[in-house]
Amino acid sequence: MYVVTSKEMREMDRYTIEQIGIPALVLMENAGRAVAEEVLSYNQPALQRVAILLGKGNNGADGIVTARHLLDAGREVRLIYAVDPADLAGDAAVQRAIAEKLNIPFDIYDSDSMMHWDDFDGIIDALLGTGSRGTPRDNIASLIRAANASGLPIFAIDVPSGLNADTGAVHDPCVHATITVALGFTKRGIEQQPGAAYAGQVVVRFIGIPRDTAARVGVSTFRTNERLLTDKLHVDRHWARNANAHKGSYGHVLVAAGSRPMGGAGLLCAMAALRAGSGLVTWALPDKLLDPMLGRLPEAMLRGLPDGGLGDWREVRAEHLTELAAGKSAMVFGPGVGRWENDSHWLRKVWETTTCPLVLDADALNMISSAQDFGRWPARTAPVILTPHPGEMGRLAGKETAEVQRDRIDIARQYAERHNVTLVLKGARTVVATPEGEVFINPTGNPGMATGGTGDVLAGMTAGLLAQGMSSAQAAVLGVYLHGDAGDRAAAARRSAASLVASDILNYL
8 A cells, every 4th residue: 555765665674673673684584585485476387497686785685585485495596696796795795695605506697698598487686676776787787688688587676676666767777577576565666657567567575564664754655456445545436325315415516528629528527427426417518519419418417608609618708607616516627628818817717716626627727737826826625636647747837748757756746735736647557646745656547548538537537526525535546546447347348458438438437
């Protein structure tokens, strides 16, 4: 559930060793045993002969302990030092000395020599740990490239070597692991792309660090799963209903979305609000779009707003929308509405005069990013959820999209805290950041969802959950999780995820 940085992991190690009194060598022994157990359980095929690639730090020491436990289990091992073993210090030197006394076979890697990978069934990457920064060099870089080219399954200890443990940035070269055994807690870098792709299957193994140590050192990033939804956010992913319920029990969403060229955005958004369980949905749209949409969504109430006969939002008065929002449980605005002159001033009126929770998506986000004074807009008593994709996030934060992608967690967190909003930064491993500084990384979803309209579905779902009385954090985290899960099931039902369309997600909610 907790997702930690390298600094937080060091603090937890230090606390466990110095305050709890569990020696570092005990933690190291537990770590090596845990990695060995994962190797022993691998049967695709079973790994009888294992090469352990070693650096000079504690990650390498964990690798030596792993070798001992594999030997105890009857496996053949060989230590491959990327550095002179004499350079090892501290606990790593202790483990090297133990290996020498046990006569564990070893080689000192030389990039000019040829590794005979046919002598092995698998590889353990213990070259660089979570504290490593920058591009691997010299023998370590050469050994990483050789291991990747070997075609053998690779087990990475804690993080693949060459991967930034905090951001998920991948250096050249970087180990492409089959399985990453995260020690104690999973790390940010292997929960975010592109790092997640290099980590392979992530297995978290406890090594003796008390679970409450994460909260003690202030860890505030989490990986969403069903236990977190239940235990921390106190929501039921199945959101069961009371037997005595009626449609008024589950809120009323106002969907303000769609225009003549983009009517489908409003249709998807309104349908998603209904599928998320909202008891009532009113879809507000420009008058000229009303007739073509009649009967397209019979479960929703349609309200046309005077538009000067244009079929878009340019001539719609903000006051007409805010009047319609009175008494609603939540409102979503932005999908498919387009842009027009002074639209950020128009949106500010809506911001200031509505009292229901708001979900702002798509063009509404571009209006905010073009508002020079957004930081001075008055605080709202009702929550606001923003749902940008990386490009929109870049415009909101005044950064290039590539910069956003390099540090999604901290950029989302900083923006949410600064502007007192809940922020959903969409994309692979969508992150949800709250005004209180907590961040939730979502594991569900697939590349087939990279298609037009899926964001409209998410915005409607989120508003539908808000309308049922959920907090902004509950609605955003649960909405993202369910959205990705529905996308996964929809993709599994098709021959290829590439054929997935947004309405498929609606069918699996």
